[in-house]
Amino acid sequence: MTSIAYAAEGAAGGGAAGGFASFIPLILIFVVFYFLLIRPQQKQAKQHQAYLSELKKGDRVVTKGGVYGEITGLTDGVLTLEIADNVRIKVARDAIAGPQVKEDAKSEAGGKEKKAKSSGS
Incomplete structure (x- = not known):
């Protein structure tokens, strides 16, 4: 009777090798997520933490x-x-989203888009 049990175990494949092979797709998915999302x-x-630590007086920023405002x-x-003018608020350092985008840069980008659209028609 014990010989039947040993024969069934051998036919199932190499237990540990089969178990590891089933985890390979899961490991590959984790690696892809790490390089595309987490890293x-x-x-x-x-x-962003480096930017927050380098803030100084006079910097123009945008909160979240x-x-x-200007620091x-x-x-x-x-x-x-x-x-x-003469209106000041206090905010947490972590509430700063980033530097204030200059209005000139926005208007130049908008002007280029308008020129591209008008020259295309």
């Missing part, structure tokens, strides 16, 4: 809430932004 996100977060004072965790 670029970590790189972007590291760049969409408030444009007039800063501490370790709090920035004071001047959003209008």
Whole structure:
């Protein structure tokens, strides 16, 4: 009776090798996700942290809430932004989304698009 059990085990394949082979697609999916999603996100977060640590007085920034302002004072965790003449607000350093995009750059990009559209028709 025991010989039948040994024969059935041998016919099933090499137990450990078969189990590892079934995990190969899962491992490949994880590698693809790492290189396409996780790694670029970590790189972007590291760049944003470096930007936040290099903020100084006079920088023009945009908050995550969409408030444009100029930094007039800063501490370790709090920035004071001047959003209008003599109107200052305090925001957390983490609330800064990035640098303020200059209006000239926007209007130049818009002008180029309009020229391209008008020359195409």
